[in-house]
Amino acid sequence: MTLWKLILLSLCLYESGHAAESMVAPDTIAARARGCSTCHGTQGQGTADLNFPRIAGKPAGYLTHQLLNFRDGRRSYPPMNYLLAYLHDDYLQELAEYFAAQPAQAAQPVQAAQLVHNEKTIDAAAKVGTEGGVLARHGDPTRGIPACVQCHGPRLTGLEPAIPGLIGLNSRYIAAQLVSWRVGTRHANAPDCMALIAARLTDTQIRQVSGWLAAQAFDPSSAAPAGSWKTPIACGSEP
Amino acid sequence: MENTDRLRQRTVRGLPTSAGRLAGVLRFARLGLGVIVMSLGARSAVSNPSVQPLHAVDGPMTRGEYLARAGDCVACHSNPGGIPFAGGFAMPTPFGTLYSPNITPDKATGIGSWSAAQFYEMLHTGRSPDGTLLYPAMPFPAYTKVTRDDSDALFSYLQSLRPVSQINRENELRFPYNNRSLMYGWRALYFTEGTFVPQPKRSREFNRGAYLVQGLGHCASCHSTINALGGSADDSAFAGGLIPLQDWYAPSLTDDVESGLGGWSVDDIAALLKGGVSMRGAVYGPMAEVTHDSLQYLSDDDAKAMAVYLKSLLQLKTIAPQPSDVTAPAAAVIGLGQTVYATHCAECHRTDGKGMPSAYPPLAGNASIQMDVSVNPLRMVLNGGYPPQTAQNARPYGMPPFAQVLSDEEIAAVVTYIRVTWGNHGSVVTPREANAMRLAPLLD
Numbered sequence: 001m002t003l004w005k006l007i008l009l010s011l012c013l014y015e016s017g018h019a020a021e022s023m024v025a026p027d028t029i030a031a032r033a034r035g036c037s038t039c040h041g042t043q044g045q046g047t048a049d050l051n052f053p054r055i056a057g058k059p060a061g062y063l064t065h066q067l068l069n070f071r072d073g074r075r076s077y078p079p080m081n082y083l084l085a086y087l088h089d090d091y092l093q094e095l096a097e098y099f100a101a102q103p104a105q106a107a108q109p110v111q112a113a114q115l116v117h118n119e120k121t122i123d124a125a126a127k128v129g130t131e132g133g134v135l136a137r138h139g140d141p142t143r144g145i146p147a148c149v150q151c152h153g154p155r156l157t158g159l160e161p162a163i164p165g166l167i168g169l170n171s172r173y174i175a176a177q178l179v180s181w182r183v184g185t186r187h188a189n190a191p192d193c194m195a196l197i198a199a200r201l202t203d204t205q206i207r208q209v210s211g212w213l214a215a216q217a218f219d220p221s222s223a224a225p226a227g228s229w230k231t232p233i234a235c236g237s238e239p
Numbered sequence: 240m241e242n243t244d245r246l247r248q249r250t251v252r253g254l255p256t257s258a259g260r261l262a263g264v265l266r267f268a269r270l271g272l273g274v275i276v277m278s279l280g281a282r283s284a285v286s287n288p289s290v291q292p293l294h295a296v297d298g299p300m301t302r303g304e305y306l307a308r309a310g311d312c313v314a315c316h317s318n319p320g321g322i323p324f325a326g327g328f329a330m331p332t333p334f335g336t337l338y339s340p341n342i343t344p345d346k347a348t349g350i351g352s353w354s355a356a357q358f359y360e361m362l363h364t365g366r367s368p369d370g371t372l373l374y375p376a377m378p379f380p381a382y383t384k385v386t387r388d389d390s391d392a393l394f395s396y397l398q399s400l401r402p403v404s405q406i407n408r409e410n411e412l413r414f415p416y417n418n419r420s421l422m423y424g425w426r427a428l429y430f431t432e433g434t435f436v437p438q439p440k441r442s443r444e445f446n447r448g449a450y451l452v453q454g455l456g457h458c459a460s461c462h463s464t465i466n467a468l469g470g471s472a473d474d475s476a477f478a479g480g481l482i483p484l485q486d487w488y489a490p491s492l493t494d495d496v497e498s499g500l501g502g503w504s505v506d507d508i509a510a511l512l513k514g515g516v517s518m519r520g521a522v523y524g525p526m527a528e529v530t531h532d533s534l535q536y537l538s539d540d541d542a543k544a545m546a547v548y549l550k551s552l553l554q555l556k557t558i559a560p561q562p563s564d565v566t567a568p569a570a571a572v573i574g575l576g577q578t579v580y581a582t583h584c585a586e587c588h589r590t591d592g593k594g595m596p597s598a599y600p601p602l603a604g605n606a607s608i609q610m611d612v613s614v615n616p617l618r619m620v621l622n623g624g625y626p627p628q629t630a631q632n633a634r635p636y637g638m639p640p641f642a643q644v645l646s647d648e649e650i651a652a653v654v655t656y657i658r659v660t661w662g663n664h665g666s667v668v669t670p671r672e673a674n675a676m677r678l679a680p681l682l683d
Binding site: 087 | 319320527528531583585587589590591593595598599622623624625626627628633634635636637638639640641642643644681682
């Protein structure tokens with residue numbers, strides 16, 4: 001870039017930015033939530049990097065629990081633990097409610113693009129065949145593993161107020177969560193039902209079910225209303 | 240009671256990440272003792288009116304609890320998820336790991352069998368009742384200035400807590416630091432017992448602020464330059480320094496070019512200390528914890544008194560801005576930095592760098608991003624941050640981390656850009672320096 005172009009660009013940027021800029025930040029929760037935007041998107045719809053999950057439209061109770069778990073160290077991810085260290089329950093709940101109220105649809109284009117981009121993941125999912133689907137739909141009674149659908153719903157879009165949807169997530173993200181439960185870097189309130197289930201899953205089953213879930217078409221439906229079905233296992237995060 | 244709940248919440252939710260606690264940790268390695276020297280003599284500060292709170296503390300907090308907050312005792316004497324003041328908190332230092340002791344009134348494992356006089360002796364001399372020389376992770380070089388009166392109030396408060404039976408964990412210091420008798424030498428070099436002596440020509444407010452900053456506040460624990468022995472020369476008190484093992488830089492409180500507080504109003508300094516945000520900047524890194532766990536509980540008058548004193552420190556040493564002889568940044572670096580800034584930063588900090596304070600701090604004229612040591616702005620860009628939630632700032636605005644979206648070159652370019660633009664006088668930051676900060680600890 002020549003110096004002239006640089007100067008011109010600088011002027012353009014300066015002018016274009018300058019005219020519209022306010023001196024006062026919007027007094028909104030959206031403006032306060034900008035601390036989440038580079039990883040989760042401005043409305044929580046996710047970004048091109050699917051290692052960071054979309055949070056828009058997830059049940060508010062689920063998101064609140066995760067924020068509390070990160071802050072209190074039950075769930076270990078240093079960048080999140082660090083950001084939330086000095087925020088209190090009431091405010092974390094407000095942030096969670098903001099993202100829960102954002103439409104999950106916003107995630108669709110990014111997610112779809114990323115799924116195409118992630119052909120390897122889909123190939124891997126295809127290679128594991130239908131076992132992941134069988135596990136998600138029917139569980140593995142021989143190992144005492146309930147089906148995903150029993151709690152996360154027949155369409156796997158979650159259940160209010162605290163069970164998240166499992167569709168539209170990267171297989172690596174899902175597998176990492178299951179492994180985190182196994183190695184103790186992710187905990188939920190006791191009884192920690194997912195810790196129990198993750199401990200029973202084999203490595204192969206984790207690969208299969210993560211791959212299968214990631215390969216399902218994104219479903220923008222919100223989580224089902226509370227009490228829509230009875231869950232088969234006691235979870236401390238469920239009311 | 241609300242305060243007890245707050246205390247509990249703090250400990251339950253506290254992560255081992257708590258940066259300020261880590262700052263406490265490094266008192267061992269970071270002691271500013273110069274301030275103590277000027278107060279030799281006169282043990283008469285008991286009930287000295289100059290160091291009494293300017294107004295009665297509102298609310299249900301007792302005086303002893305208030306002083307415990309001012310001293311931030313809970314930060315080190317509690318384990319994450321453990322019971323407040325029961326100790327056991329691991330404090331990594333360059334010399335090994337120390338574990339804070341139980342200071343609940345349990346007779347067998349805590350300080351239940353101590354007398355008020357013994358407690359004061361410990362604060363004042365750095366010796367336990369059994370004669371053990373304390374390691375300076377306990378900021379006794381600062382607490383030596385706490386009055387007997389305040390010490391007694393603190394002691395009553397600690398004795399009023401529920402006794403917790405929790406045996407102190409052995410320290411794990413490496414040879415030769417595990418030999419406590421080394422403390423005799425360290426103390427000879429770096430510790431002088433003293434009491435706070437008010438300066439009669441200064442205002443009551445100034446003296447109250449000086450007492451809090453030098454004593455319970457133990458600000459010098461981080462804001463001083465330390466040497467390899469974990470001590471500091473007299474003239475380095477409040478001179479600023481890199482906090483070992485944490486990769487945060489505690490700015491000088493005496494050098495106006497570095498702290499920039501000279502241009503701040505007393506109200507802005509007080510707002511920063513107590514609320515965590517101000518029109519000039521926000522607390523972050525280890526200071527966020529100090530505000531969250533300690534300073535937010537101070538009365539407005541005490542926060543203001545500290546601000547008055549801190550602002551006066553700048554008069555101790557005035558450094559004229561020096562023309563920078565550092566290499567000017569390459570045009571390509573500035574170009575990249577400006578592009579990154581326009582894409583990721585300008586929406587909140589504005590193209591003119593003025594920010595939208597106090598929500599989004601100004602970068603133009605912000606001393607904390609221009610210091611010679613560039614770790615703080617690098618870490619802000621890499622890690623982002625939310626200021627602590629306080630009564631004054633109940634719904635903080637936050638900055639996202641950029642470590643995962645920007646390359647080392649982009650991080651270095653944008654930090655260089657904000658350090659040299661809008662009249663800022665910072666120096667160039669290299670991608671290598673940016674990369675090094677990717678490994679900085681977020682947890683301890």
